[in-house]
Amino acid sequence: MKRFYYVLIQIILILSIVILLLPVLWVVLISFYSKDVMRTIFSDILQGKLHFANLTLSNYLYILTDPNFLRWVLNSTIVAVSVAFVSTFIGFMAGYGISRYQFPGRRPFLISLLVTQLFPIAMMIVPFLVIMSILGLIGTLQGLSLAYLATTLPFSIWILKGFFDTVPHDIEEAAEVDGATLLQSIGYVLIPISRPALATSFIFSFVTCWNEYAISFVFLSDVSLYTLPPGIKSMLDNNDLAGFAAAVVLVSIPVVLLFMSIRKELVESVTLGSVKE
Amino acid sequence: MNFFVKKYSFSNSQRLFWGAFLALFLIFFALFIHVWLFTNSVESFKTEMKITSLINTSKLIYDKYSNELPASLEETGKSKGKSWLSAYEEEGQSSGFDLFGEKKAQPGKEVKKTESTKFRDFSFVLGYIITNYGLPMDETELLNKDLWSVEVIKGDKLIASSDLGSLDSGKISIKNLFRIKKDSTENNFTVEERDRGFFIGHDKVKKCYTFKDEDLTVGVGYIERPFVFPYTSLIIYFILSLILAFAFIPIKFLPEKLRLYVGLVLIVIVGFVIYSAYSSYMDYTIYSKTEEVKPFINDLFKSMYDKGLVESKAEFSEYLSKDVGDIKSVSFNSSDGTFEINLNSLNYYKNLFFTSFIILYLSVFLLSIWIFYYTLKGGFESWLNALYNYSVVYTFIILALLLVFILIGVPFIFTIIMSFTSLSRYLSDLNLARQFVGFYNYQDILNIHHILAMIGFEKSKEIVESSPFFVRNFGNFYQVLINTFLYTFFSVIIQITLGILFAVILNDNKVKFRGIYQVLLILPWVIPTYISALLWKEALGQYGVFKQLFDSIGLEGFNIYANGTVYFLSICFVSAWYAFPFVMIVTLSGLQGISESVKDAALIDGAGWFKTLFSIYLPLIRPTLLPSVLLSSIWTFNNFNIVYLYTGGNDAYDILITRIYDFISRPDLRVFTYGYAAAYSALVFVILLIYILSFAKVTKLTERTY
Numbered sequence: 001m002k003r004f005y006y007v008l009i010q011i012i013l014i015l016s017i018v019i020l021l022l023p024v025l026w027v028v029l030i031s032f033y034s035k036d037v038m039r040t041i042f043s044d045i046l047q048g049k050l051h052f053a054n055l056t057l058s059n060y061l062y063i064l065t066d067p068n069f070l071r072w073v074l075n076s077t078i079v080a081v082s083v084a085f086v087s088t089f090i091g092f093m094a095g096y097g098i099s100r101y102q103f104p105g106r107r108p109f110l111i112s113l114l115v116t117q118l119f120p121i122a123m124m125i126v127p128f129l130v131i132m133s134i135l136g137l138i139g140t141l142q143g144l145s146l147a148y149l150a151t152t153l154p155f156s157i158w159i160l161k162g163f164f165d166t167v168p169h170d171i172e173e174a175a176e177v178d179g180a181t182l183l184q185s186i187g188y189v190l191i192p193i194s195r196p197a198l199a200t201s202f203i204f205s206f207v208t209c210w211n212e213y214a215i216s217f218v219f220l221s222d223v224s225l226y227t228l229p230p231g232i233k234s235m236l237d238n239n240d241l242a243g244f245a246a247a248v249v250l251v252s253i254p255v256v257l258l259f260m261s262i263r264k265e266l267v268e269s270v271t272l273g274s275v276k277e
Numbered sequence: 278m279n280f281f282v283k284k285y286s287f288s289n290s291q292r293l294f295w296g297a298f299l300a301l302f303l304i305f306f307a308l309f310i311h312v313w314l315f316t317n318s319v320e321s322f323k324t325e326m327k328i329t330s331l332i333n334t335s336k337l338i339y340d341k342y343s344n345e346l347p348a349s350l351e352e353t354g355k356s357k358g359k360s361w362l363s364a365y366e367e368e369g370q371s372s373g374f375d376l377f378g379e380k381k382a383q384p385g386k387e388v389k390k391t392e393s394t395k396f397r398d399f400s401f402v403l404g405y406i407i408t409n410y411g412l413p414m415d416e417t418e419l420l421n422k423d424l425w426s427v428e429v430i431k432g433d434k435l436i437a438s439s440d441l442g443s444l445d446s447g448k449i450s451i452k453n454l455f456r457i458k459k460d461s462t463e464n465n466f467t468v469e470e471r472d473r474g475f476f477i478g479h480d481k482v483k484k485c486y487t488f489k490d491e492d493l494t495v496g497v498g499y500i501e502r503p504f505v506f507p508y509t510s511l512i513i514y515f516i517l518s519l520i521l522a523f524a525f526i527p528i529k530f531l532p533e534k535l536r537l538y539v540g541l542v543l544i545v546i547v548g549f550v551i552y553s554a555y556s557s558y559m560d561y562t563i564y565s566k567t568e569e570v571k572p573f574i575n576d577l578f579k580s581m582y583d584k585g586l587v588e589s590k591a592e593f594s595e596y597l598s599k600d601v602g603d604i605k606s607v608s609f610n611s612s613d614g615t616f617e618i619n620l621n622s623l624n625y626y627k628n629l630f631f632t633s634f635i636i637l638y639l640s641v642f643l644l645s646i647w648i649f650y651y652t653l654k655g656g657f658e659s660w661l662n663a664l665y666n667y668s669v670v671y672t673f674i675i676l677a678l679l680l681v682f683i684l685i686g687v688p689f690i691f692t693i694i695m696s697f698t699s700l701s702r703y704l705s706d707l708n709l710a711r712q713f714v715g716f717y718n719y720q721d722i723l724n725i726h727h728i729l730a731m732i733g734f735e736k737s738k739e740i741v742e743s744s745p746f747f748v749r750n751f752g753n754f755y756q757v758l759i760n761t762f763l764y765t766f767f768s769v770i771i772q773i774t775l776g777i778l779f780a781v782i783l784n785d786n787k788v789k790f791r792g793i794y795q796v797l798l799i800l801p802w803v804i805p806t807y808i809s810a811l812l813w814k815e816a817l818g819q820y821g822v823f824k825q826l827f828d829s830i831g832l833e834g835f836n837i838y839a840n841g842t843v844y845f846l847s848i849c850f851v852s853a854w855y856a857f858p859f860v861m862i863v864t865l866s867g868l869q870g871i872s873e874s875v876k877d878a879a880l881i882d883g884a885g886w887f888k889t890l891f892s893i894y895l896p897l898i899r900p901t902l903l904p905s906v907l908l909s910s911i912w913t914f915n916n917f918n919i920v921y922l923y924t925g926g927n928d929a930y931d932i933l934i935t936r937i938y939d940f941i942s943r944p945d946l947r948v949f950t951y952g953y954a955a956a957y958s959a960l961v962f963v964i965l966l967i968y969i970l971s972f973a974k975v976t977k978l979t980e981r982t983y
Binding site for chain 1: 917942
């Protein structure tokens with residue numbers, strides 16, 4: 001009886017995972033087949049018409065030689081890396097300051113940071129569009145990066161503040177006793193031990209920018225300036241399912257790996273420590 | 278640790294000086310902001326008056342002579358490739374632009390005409406006006422010349438144009454760039470009111486107004502004025518408030534009780550002087566700008582009269598006073614020989630400028646009075662002391678503080694301000710002052726007739742049915758609100774069910790390959806959301822994997838779009854598909870915190886699977902689960918990517934966030950979208966705030982750490 005129960009559990013798990021992940025399986029599969037079998041690939045497999053010998057890498061070759069796609073990857077990388085770097089750097093300083101010192105204005109600042117995380121990015125598009133067009137930054141990657149910074153910065157500050165809360169004061173005090181200045185103790189002591197938190201903040205900011213669609217679609221009108229999300233959407237609009245499938249797989253893999261590596265820290269950070277026992 | 282050092286301690290005269298300086302500079306700053314907006318607004322107001330009079334004149338000509346137009350306008354296409362200047366020369370206007378002399382076109386050079394001569398005459402009038410009042414030859418002329426081109430279009434045929442070359446070739450230059458770019462596939466909307474677009478036709482892109490009637494389109498291209506920022510005047514205001522602040526120092530000789538009141542009275546007096554001076558300045562400027570339009574109107578009438586296009590002044594001024602779309606016209610009196618501006622009709626614009634100024638000024642004024650009071654009581658010193666004592670911390674957080682203020686605070690405040698204006702999408706000018714509309718946007722969004730019509734009031738239904746296109750199809754805020762809540766509710770239910778079920782199953786030590794399953798089940802959460810949405814859209818679509826799956830097991834005719842409810846639930850499901858791993862991870866970590874003895878006790882008592890779940894697990898993990906449910910419901914509420922990309926922006930399945938996005942990204946929907954969308958955003962903000970606060974209150978989440 002007990003044994004039957006566990007076999008049943010296994011079957012249910014496998015079945016439900018297959019159904020839930022069917023679109024993902026499908027897109028990975030079609031990215032390896034030639035264009036003409038795309039639309040009927042699944043029924044072909046079920047009926048045994050399709051053979052693994054027909055596997056091809058042509059979709060990947062096609063997408064990797066497409067100048068537009070490479071341009072989008074470059075744009076996305078530039079925006080995401082620069083935003084992630086700036087937001088982690090500023091988040092590190094602010095997180096350290098907020099965590100270590102009590103000062104007037106600390107509480108309202110923290111509450112405002114919390115509140116900003118709860119509101120959708122689409123709400124900020126209108127003022128951003130107006131402000132950026134006054135500054136002449138509309139349609140440029142710089143303007144887009146500024147808009148993204150607004151969304152990633154509060155979270156970076158929050159993650160790093162939460163991390164420094166868990167690091168005991170004694171570490172810096174020991175460094176101070178040894179004669180280190182504040183900057184030295186930050187450079188030689190704090191940065192090395194806060195590497196995981198810095199990585200979390202960097203990866204989260206990177207992935208947020210890498211995945212953002214709404215703002216980039218409105219901000220960028222020039223196809224050569226597109227980032228990946230509007231670019232990939234435009235491939236689908238052009239009925240380019242083969243290119244879409246290959247692009248989706250290529251674009252998702254780094255994100256999935258990065259997110260998988262920090263998922264524990266991420267869940268802890270977004271639930272603001274309430275998950276911790 | 279260190280203790281608070283009182284480095285700064287002000288004497289009475291210092292306090293008076295700083296208080297007065299801060300208060301006065303704030304007042305001057307408000308003045309500066311309004312002067313900045315006003316001077317720019319009033320310039321484009323002038324241009325707008327010219328544009329509306331040209332549009333109204335075109336309407337007059339069309340109403341009078343449209344019967345003279347041939348039934349079908351044939352394309353002539355004779356003088357392609359010629360510049361419009363050379364086209365004029367061919368018409369016999371070689372010596373300058375003396376279009377109204379008696380010269381007739383030379384017979385041999387005559388270009389084939391198919392249009393009615395009245396409209397051709399009108400084209401000459403337009404060409405004359407444009408050469409006199411538009412088309413600047415260099416940068417210095419920009420201030421006086423602002424028009425670029427006029428085109429009158431019936432259906433899709435050009436019937437009159439200030440550019441004879443394009444009239445003969447039939448080439449229409451006024452187009453709406455936005456529409457061409459993003460809505461080429463669904464260009465089947467009719468814009469009922471005025472539309473602002475761009476004008477293509479020269480080396481630089483100019484702005485234009487297009488007015489559309491049922492069958493008449495008038496486009497006026499104009500040259501956009503550079504937005505001037507008078508930063509030098511800010512320095513003057515700074516010095517002025519410094520000087521004035523010195524005058525406050527003698528107050529210290531007064532008895533202590535009187536000081537505050539005398540200072541306040543002085544500030545009020547200064548404020549009032551500034552107010553009255555600026556009011557009369559505004560009055561004068563508006564008047565003088567309209568005076569500058571007068572010769573234009575007179576010239577327009579004279580040339581029309583000379584050509585015999587219009588018989589009387591009364592007829593002309595009647596048409597001039599008509600409103601163009603939502604622009605109120607300024608009417609003209611034609612009493613003694615020339616046209617004079619009717620000062621009463623200017624009042625509408627004056628009121629707009631004055632109301633916006635009074636609101637801005639009053640609020641800043643109250644703030645500055647508070648600052649004066651606060652500084653006298655020693656508040657300014659305490660700020661300086663805090664800055665001095667915590668200088669290390671503030672250097673750490675100053676960058677973050679500034680960036681958060683600039684990138685989040687300013688846009689937020691700006692949204693609130695914009696929601697009280699009718700700011701248009703094309704941002705040809707940032708006339709927040711002139712476009713001030715009070716609570717009109719909110720009134721429009723919260724239109725009570727929509728809710729009454731939904732309940733079933735016949736009268737409200739009629740009102741909604743007879744309202745303009747936009748209100749009829751996109752104005753129902755309540756419907757979207759209900760949709761959003763239904764969508765959030767169902768999606769969260771699915772998330773919680775899936776998440777808890779998988780968590781409980783995976784929490785069982787005896788289930789094999791738990792690690793693999795867990796990684797696979799987290800995948801939906803880590804795949805980029807825009808990709809998930811597009812993926813599900815394709816997978817459930819016509820050629821998608823689910824269609825193939827159902828076909829192969831014999832269930833032909835699977836169509837997710839066939840039934841509205843099913844499609845709606847599929848949106849909820851896709852959104853839940855993305856979010857359930859988060860609930861699962863949180864529940865799992867909560868379940869792992871439950872000690873083995875509790876589980877054993879439940880087993881010994883003979884509790885079944887469901888009983889254990891509902892009576893033991895769920896109550897125990899409640900403190901960790903509830904905040905996550907709150908978070909994930911907010912994310913679901915805000916999940917733009919999934920809903921927008923999965924539905925492809927389908928208006929019937931909009932949630933609040935995607936509706937806002939529609940207003941911004943679809944230029945065909947409405948003219949004054951930015952103000953409207955800002956008001957929508959502000960309402961969504963309020964709704965979210967109410968939701969978060971009430972959720973926190975109901976579930977007693979208030980002890981959350983921060």
